[in-house]
Amino acid sequence: MDILESVKMATTTLVANKLRSSLTMLGIIIGNASVIAMVGIGQGTQKLATEQFESLGTNVLFIIPGNQDAQRNRGEIPKTLVLADAQAIANLVPSISEVAPQIQTRQPVTYSNKNTNTQIIGATPEFLTVRSFDMATGRFISELDLQQSNQVVVLGADLASKLFGDRNPIGERIRIKNISFSVIGVTLPKGSSFGNNQDDTAFIPLTTVANRIVGRTSPYGVEISFISVSAKNAESLGAAEFQVTNLLRLRHKIINEDDFTVRNQKDTLQIANTVTGALTMMLAAIAGISLLVGGIGVMNIMLVSVTERTQEIGLRKAIGATQGDILFQFLIEAIILSAVGGIAGTLLGVGSISLISLLTPLKAAVSPVVIIVAVSVSGGIGLFFGVVPARRAAKLDPIVALRSA
Known part of the structure; x- marks a missing residue:
């Protein structure tokens, strides 16, 4: 048929x-x-x-205080990382390009009759490059802001919209923890990362956060929440992780278990x-x-x-x-x-x-x-x-x- x-x-x-x-x-x-x-x-x-993962930055290592057991138990994370650790990594590790230490906290933010409670990040100028942020308007934190602990703030896109609507916030003053800050810039929208809205954030100089917002809580220097490290390229990421781990073990005089954790972005992504x-x-x-x-x-x-x-x-x-x-x-x-x-x-x-x-x-x-x-x-x-x-x-x-x- x-x-x-x-x-x-x-x-x-x-x-x-x-x-x-x-x-x-x-x-x-x-x-x-x-x-x-x-x-x-x-x-x-x-x-x-x-x-x-890519929104966190490319070829990035994250150095977090406390070992993995402490992080899993979700207890109080030990205050084991200080600003001097980040400075040592920047000066002594050859396979990295930039280091961005940061302090994280949540504080009330006020402008006129508008109030919100948002994430505050004490950052350095390198944060913009390491974490792949871009500016929509104004400028980011400078070295001079760090040295003088200036009361300046850069707003995330969502936070700027929440406080100022369609108005240009540059030059306006807001209050963080009842301290006045001058707005110097707004970042481009970055989106959420693992449930954390990166645009609902205020960036102020790390030294200002340490001196005026959270205070100095570590006897070894300025305590930081974690350190982001950008390797020179993808091929040097493994070498950077090895060198950073050895340097911090020497600085912290560690013999047995580490008091910090180095997380490789690519391994986590895999x-x-x-x-x-x-x-x-x-x-x-x-x-x-x-x-x-x-x-x-x-x-x-x-x-x-x-x-x-x-x-x-x-x-x-x-x-x-x-x-x-x-x-x-x-x-x-x-x-x-x-x-x-x-x-x-x-x-x-x-x-x-x-x-x-x-x-x-x-x-x-x-x-x-x-x-x-x-x-x-x-x-x-x-x-x-x-x-x-x-x-x-x-x-x-x-x-x-x-x-x-």
Whole structure:
């Protein structure tokens, strides 16, 4: 029998039984849509994690006070890092380009009748480069501001909007912990990083924070919250981590366990990508079960169809159709059901991903390869699960079939 003729007959049969065909495809549609949506969400999660790590700066090491056990226990983090440590790293470690120590605290911020409680970062001029921030207007903290402990402040984009609306805040004065500060700049929007809004932040000179806001709480110098270190390039990141660790161990006279933690941005990103990759595979596997269930549904409905179409099968065999013709006919029907269901499921899945990207910060996306694989798998499932009913139809005795009719 001609292939085109078989396809035409199969299509005519399926269109004539719209409800049965639609219910048969439903499992495939849901399965395909689930696979594509889950893979898209997983890939979107990976992309979001990568963007958030990159927003912290490129080729960056983070030096945090306290060892990992202390951080896991979430107790009081020891005051083990001081400004002199950052200065020593800048002067003695050859594989790094810039060092940005910082002090973090939360304080009330007031302008006119507007009040908010926000993150205050005591920073140095190097912070702008190391952490990949850019200025929208005005300037950032200078060396002179540090030396003189000037009462100047740079506002994050969201904080500036919250306090001043559409007005230009440069030259205005705000109060932080009831101390007056002059606004000298506003940063470009940076976005959130791991739940922390980097735009709802006020940056003031590190020395001003130490002297006027939090006070000196360490007997060894100006206590800092952590140190960001920018390596010269990606290849020197490992060497920078090794050299910084050895230098701080010498400075802190450590023999056994470190009282600080050095976190490599790339290693952390790799771990995050591994976790999100495994999550994507798990979600795809769970959604793939829907495809399997859809294939079983195709087989069940096709078996029912064989019973309902006994007279048709008997008549076709009586006028010369071979077992191969009948087998091919039912296989074509199963493949069409699965392929059309796969395409409809793909459109539903892509639509769901677009909706998720539109309504949430998660920029979910899926590659064309995943779509092609999903449609191919759904077609293959139709072929696989269509074999049993097709063989059953092909083996029907025409005389018995005509009598049963």
